[in-house]
Structure formats: structure tokens, C-alpha cells
Amino acid sequence: MKTTIKALLWLVADLFVASVVAQPSPKLPPRMNSSQTDKIVLYQIYTRLFGNLNTTNKFYGTRDENGTGKFNDITDTALKELKKFGISHVWYTGVIEHATMTDYSAYGILKDNPYVVKGIAGSPYAIKDYYDVNPDLAVDVRHRMAEFEALVARSHKANLKVLIDFVPNHVARQYTSDVKPEGVKDFGEEDQRDQAFHPQNNFYYLPDRKFSVPDNVPVPPGIATVPYEEFPAKATGNDVFSAKPSINDWFETVKLNYGVDYLNHRRKHFNPIPNTWLKMRDILLYWAAKGVDGFRCDMAEMVPFEFWGWVIPEVKKVNPDLIFVAEIYNPAEYRNYLFNGKFDYLYDKVGLYDSLRRLMEGHGHTADITRVWQQESGDFANRMVRFLENHDEHRIASKYFAKNPFYAIPAMVVSATLHSGPLMLYFGQEVGVTPTVAEGFSGDDGRTTMFDYWGVPEYQAWVNGGKFDGGKLNEEQKKLRGFYADLLALVNGSDAVRNGAFYDLQYANNNGQRAGYNAAKHYAYLRHTDKQKLLIVCNFDLQNGMQTTVSIPAHAWETMGLSPTGKYSLKEIFHHPQTMTVEATTGVPVMMSENSVRIFEIKVPK
Incomplete structure (x- = not known):
């Protein structure tokens, strides 16, 4: 009786999943640039670190001690190699001028108080002047904007699109634009500072209260200090309405006011259009006129969607x-x-990243991947940016994450091929960057520093003195980069990956239905168009290989426009040259090593 009930339950589950897979996509609001492919490959470059060949790496080292990368370090050769690698878009992080402990007052740039700066170099998300670029990145500080414009031109020459950060939610506590266009008013310049909230104010205030620096703010040795004065106190960037935020808050930033009264039930005052909206529109138009092709919008959800939709x-x-x-x-x-905020793409951190991270660490379950596509399928899967690293997350190879950069192989394949949306890599991910020591403000946290001057040894080995040929990489690093190169070649060359529909095969193979198929660690799916059909099988088990027969149910064959009783040729197209002929009704025999992937192209034999 138990066996019969179990069989019936699985039959119902099969029919349900098949019906979900077969559902046509609902009609969605058209995107303004819908003619573009969504399968872009975005490469995040931390601009200050990219070309820095200094190997000193002193804890809390100054610019002159540890060095800093420049716009000019990202040469034609570097960009050509990135394009050859398979990149379509570069995201230059840390371009817009931000607060820093480095003194540029000789160039007319206001010196920042170190009590409201994180790290000697400073956070790229504490914007100090929306109309200027980070002077650290210029060879000639006086011509820093021209050097950035030349980088944009070089990028375009290499057929790469350029994204920069737009930081809309907060600014540095000492925001002052010294190069703003004629007629532009600074943030807060015309605020009514005696009011905690006013729809046309740029900031939120705590009237009659003086700002207090958090306890134990670290100031590196050798940095001169003077007391920091702010009156009245302004609300802190992470929505903290306190005159004394904590060291764990975004204390170095000030929250911008988009017409939302946070302390009065978040009431919205959007008519007339708030002054902050108008200022931000002008800033975006300013950078668009510089030739920038897009914006990665920092903490966009902390700004009302109505602003974005406008x-x-x-x-x-x-x-x-x-x-x-x-x-x-x-x-x-x-x-x-x-759909209301009109964004093209969103981060997929809480969905796929978190699910894959657990698998890479050895304690996840592939059912989480199925849940991700079920939540997004037919709605916005193609508009989620998939990634395994960025400046906020732990490096894969660090002791805080997978500890081994090769454990990313199945997860990266899923990130790249699950749907037709964007893929993102963080610079150095492809050579296994592994932070092992404290670099400055953020300490030893498994991340490449956001806040301090540093050289990245693994990346310096690829840069190889400006040759950008990987000449100093060791054999393991070359092997890892080779995997990423092959994966990007697949992403850029496969019609099924770039444009195809998706079909999850878990329901046909899970829970002992197939001998050797581990429901928790194995994941199989199809990507298909009229031109190409792919079977992708991933083994997330870090210790054990697998030998099984992957079932492709009749419904899946029919969905691909193929006969469920036919005979097909399967050609391996990823790392394992093999061709076999299979009967649709008997499944696909697959043997795999631990932590590996196999991808087959399905064809009708001639």
C-alpha cells in the first residue's frame, strides 16, 4: 500500500511540474531596450586595484606605500584580453569621487575628516562629489576627468560596454562638489535644517542635536585628526535616525531624502517632484553624456521605486x-x-547565489535551485544577474567560503546557463584570488578590501607587468582561468544558452527513481531552441562521483519538438569529447567525477 501511495504521489508531482514547465510566459511590460540580448557577461573591475603592481601590501598602507591602480593602467591590451576572454560589459567600481584620508587639497579638493572615512583610501560608496572622479585613479590629478573619458573611449574601441556605480541612497558626510556645472546646487545647500523632514529637503535632520562619531572609530597610524563637527546631525545612510550611530552602521554616510517621511509611517510626498529626484536625474544625464552605457545602482531598494519609475x-x-x-x-x-521601477536587471543574491553557496560549502540541496526557477520562471528569470563573487561577498577560495576556487565549477555553470539572463564575474575570480590577511579597515574577512590601498597578488600574476597574458600564473591558476574561458565561450556561442527555454529534469530523476542519482547533490536540466538542444548535468558532491542514467520524460522531448520514442545522438561539448546514441525511452547514461559538469548537445542522427 505504501509503495502504491508513493507512486501515485510521484505521478501527481510529475504532472504538476510538467504543467508548470509547459506554461506559456505571461505578457510582461516591454523593456525600453528590449532589442538587446539579456545574456550579457559583466566583469566587475575594482578600478583602484586592477592595475596596481605594487607588492608592498602593508596593513593600513598609504597610497604612496601600497600604490594604487590608475585609469591608464586599463590599457588597450588589457581590454582586448578581457573581450577575448568573453566579456561584453565592464563595471568600473569606484569611479565617482568619494571620501578618502588621502590629502588632495593641493588640487582644490576638500580634505576629509578621518573620523568619517572608512579605510585610508575610503569607501567608493561614500560619494563626495557626484560630478567628479576619484583622484586616486588619475596619473595627472588636474586632468582626471579626461583620463576617465579616455578609458571609456578605449573600452568602446574594444567593443566593451561601460557601467559605473550610481549611489543614490546616501552621500559622504562632508559632501561638497568643487566641479559641479554652473547653476547646480549642492545637496543640502537650500535645505530647511530646522525641520526633521521636509519633502524638498535633500537630507533628514535631527534638529538641535549635534552629531557624535561612533565609539572606537579606527584611525590608522600617522593620520592627523581634528574633531568632526556636524550640526544639526543628519540621519545616517542605512536609515539610522540617531545623532550617534554605531561603528557597525554606515556612519560615514548621510541618508538622502526622496520625499519619504520615515518617522511618520513612511508617508510619501512625491507631488511636487522632490528636489532630490531632480538633482539625481541631472547627475545620471551628466554621466550618460560622458558615454557611460549603464549604471549599477547601489542599494536601489532603499530608494522608492516611484523615483526609479520616473x-x-x-x-x-x-x-x-x-x-x-x-x-x-x-x-x-x-x-x-x-516593472514599476523600470530596472533592466536585478541582483540575484538571495535566490541563486545563496542556494549555490550552500552547495559549494557542502551542505546545500539542489531543490533550492528548482525553487529559484519556479519563483522566477516566465516572469523575470532573464533579468536576474547571476554571480558568485562581487566586492561585497567573500572570495570563493577564502576560508570563509568554499576554500577551493575549483569548487565553483558546477555552480558557475548553473549561474551561466540556467537562464538567458546576465552573468557577472568579479576581477580575479577566474584566477582564484584568496585574501588571507587583514588589509586595513575591514580586517581579515575573506574579501578583497574595499577601503584601503592594496595589491592583489593573483591578479598581478595575470597582469604580468602590463602584458595581461597570465605569464606569472601558476599551473592551477591557468587551469582555473581555462575553465572560465571555456564557460564564457559556451555562453557566447550557444544559441540554447543565450536564447533558449529551460526545462528542469529533477522531478523525473529524484528520490530513488534513478539508481545513482542523488537528489541532494545532482542537478540536471535542458536548455533548448529550434536550433540547439542541450542536456546539462551537474554533480555538486565534493567527494563522490556519480554513475546513473538521466531520465528525460516524454513531456520534455515533446517540449523540445522531438519524438519521445526517437533515437538521438548526444555529443559532449564541454571538456569531455564523447558522442553516444541513446533511445529517448531509456535515458542518458552518465558517469561523472566529483564536483564536475557534463554538457551534451542533442541531435537527430542523419
Whole structure:
């Protein structure tokens, strides 16, 4: 009786999943740049670190001690190699001028108080002047903007699109623009500072209260200090309405006011259009005029979606092909920010990243991947940016994550091929960057420093003195980079990956239905178009190989436009040259090593 009930339950489950897979996609609001492919490959470059060949790496080292990369270090050769690697878009992180402990007052740039700066170099998300670029990145500080514009031109010459950060939620506590265009007013310049909230104020205030620096703010040795004065105190960037935020808050930043009264039930005051909206539109238009092709929008969900729904169409009037990527961590708001906020793409951190990370660490379950596509399928899967590293997350190879960069192989393949949306890599991911020591403000945290001057040894080995040929990489690093190169070649060359439909095969293979198939560690799926059909099988087990027969049910064959009783040729197209002929009704025999992937192209034999 138990066996019969179990069989019936699995039959019902099969029919349900098959019906979900077969559902046509609902009609969604058209995107303003919908003619572009969604399968872009975005490469995040931490600009200050990219070309720095200094190997001193002193804890809390100054610019002159540890060195800093420049715009000019990202040469034609470097960009050509990135394009050859398979990159379509580069995201230059840390371009816009931000607060720093390095003194540039000789160039007319206000010196920042170290009590409201994180790290000697400073955080790229504490913007000090929206109309200027980071002077650290210029060979000649006086011509820093021209050097950035030349980088944009070089990037375009290499057929690469350029994204920069747009940081809309907060600014540095000492925000002052010294190069703003004529007629532009600084943030807060015309605020009514005696009011905690006013719809046309740029900041939130705590009237009659003086700002207090958090306890134990670290100031590196050799940095001169003077007391920091701010009156009245302003609300802190992470929505902290306290005159004394904690050391764990974004204390170095000030929250911007988009017309939301946070302390009065978050009431919205959007008519007339708030002054902050207008200022931000002008800033985006300023950078669009510099030739920038898109914006990665920092903590976009902390800014009301109504602003985005207004400003993105405004900016796209100038260039409809501009793309906007939202950093967002609340799945309940995904649809809102896509369809009402008009974003092109969203971060997929809470969904796929978290699911794959658990598998890479040895304690996840592939059912989490199925849940991700079920939540997104037919709605916005192609608009989620998949990644395993960025500046906020632990490096894969660090002791805080997988400890081995090769453990990313199945997860990267899933990130790249699950759907037709964007893929993102963080510079050095492909050579196994492994932070092992404290670099400055952030300490030993498994991340490449955001806040301090540093050289990245593994990446320096690829840069190889400016040759950008990987000449100093060891054999393991070359092997790892070879995997990423092969994966990007697949992403860029496969019609099924770039444009195809998706079919999850878990329901046909799980829970002992197939001998040798581990429901927790094995994951199989199809990607298919009229031109190409792929079977992708991933083994996330870090210790054990697998030998099984992957079932492709009749419904899946029919969905691909093939006979469920036919005979097909399967050709391996990823690392294991093999061709076999299989009967649709008997499944596909697969043998794999631990932590590996096999990808077969399905063809009708001639």
C-alpha cells in the first residue's frame, strides 16, 4: 500500500511540474531596450586595484606605500584580453569621487575628516562629489576627468560596454562638489535644517542635536585628526535616525531624502517632484553624456521605486540602450522594481547565489535551485544577474567560503546557463584570488578590501607587468582561468544558452527513481531552441562521483519538438569529447567525477 501511495504521489508531482514547465510566459511590460540580448557577461573591475603592481601590501598602507591602480593602467591590451576572454560589459567600481584620508587639497579638493572615512583610501560608496572622479585613479590629478573619458573611449574601441556605480541612497558626510556645472546646487545647500523632514529637503535632520562619531572609530597610524563637527546631525545612510550611530552602521554616510517621511509611517510626498529626484536625474544625464552605457545602482531598494519609475525613462530618452542594474535583496520587491521601477536587471543574491553557496560549502540541496526557477520562471528569470563573487561577498577560495576556487565549477555553470539572463564575474575570480590577511579597515574577512590601498597578488600574476597574458600564473591558476574561458565561450556561442527555454529534469530523476542519482547533490536540466538542444548535468558532491542514467520524460522531448520514442545522438561539448546514441525511452547514461559538469548537445542522427 505504501509503495502504491508513493507512486501515485510521484505521478501527481510529475504532472504538476510538467504543467508548470509547459506554461506559456505571461505578457510582461516591454523593456525600453528590449532589442538587446539579456545574456550579457559583466566583469566587475575594482578600478583602484586592477592595475596596481605594487607588492608592498602593508596593513593600513598609504597610497604612496601600497600604490594604487590608475585609469591608464586599463590599457588597450588589457581590454582586448578581457573581450577575448568573453566579456561584453565592464563595471568600473569606484569611479565617482568619494571620501578618502588621502590629502588632495593641493588640487582644490576638500580634505576629509578621518573620523568619517572608512579605510585610508575610503569607501567608493561614500560619494563626495557626484560630478567628479576619484583622484586616486588619475596619473595627472588636474586632468582626471579626461583620463576617465579616455578609458571609456578605449573600452568602446574594444567593443566593451561601460557601467559605473550610481549611489543614490546616501552621500559622504562632508559632501561638497568643487566641479559641479554652473547653476547646480549642492545637496543640502537650500535645505530647511530646522525641520526633521521636509519633502524638498535633500537630507533628514535631527534638529538641535549635534552629531557624535561612533565609539572606537579606527584611525590608522600617522593620520592627523581634528574633531568632526556636524550640526544639526543628519540621519545616517542605512536609515539610522540617531545623532550617534554605531561603528557597525554606515556612519560615514548621510541618508538622502526622496520625499519619504520615515518617522511618520513612511508617508510619501512625491507631488511636487522632490528636489532630490531632480538633482539625481541631472547627475545620471551628466554621466550618460560622458558615454557611460549603464549604471549599477547601489542599494536601489532603499530608494522608492516611484523615483526609479520616473528617472529611468527620463534618462533613457537620451539613450534608450542604457541599462540599469539594481542591487536589491528583498525578493518581495523584485517585480515592483522591475516593472514599476523600470530596472533592466536585478541582483540575484538571495535566490541563486545563496542556494549555490550552500552547495559549494557542502551542505546545500539542489531543490533550492528548482525553487529559484519556479519563483522566477516566465516572469523575470532573464533579468536576474547571476554571480558568485562581487566586492561585497567573500572570495570563493577564502576560508570563509568554499576554500577551493575549483569548487565553483558546477555552480558557475548553473549561474551561466540556467537562464538567458546576465552573468557577472568579479576581477580575479577566474584566477582564484584568496585574501588571507587583514588589509586595513575591514580586517581579515575573506574579501578583497574595499577601503584601503592594496595589491592583489593573483591578479598581478595575470597582469604580468602590463602584458595581461597570465605569464606569472601558476599551473592551477591557468587551469582555473581555462575553465572560465571555456564557460564564457559556451555562453557566447550557444544559441540554447543565450536564447533558449529551460526545462528542469529533477522531478523525473529524484528520490530513488534513478539508481545513482542523488537528489541532494545532482542537478540536471535542458536548455533548448529550434536550433540547439542541450542536456546539462551537474554533480555538486565534493567527494563522490556519480554513475546513473538521466531520465528525460516524454513531456520534455515533446517540449523540445522531438519524438519521445526517437533515437538521438548526444555529443559532449564541454571538456569531455564523447558522442553516444541513446533511445529517448531509456535515458542518458552518465558517469561523472566529483564536483564536475557534463554538457551534451542533442541531435537527430542523419
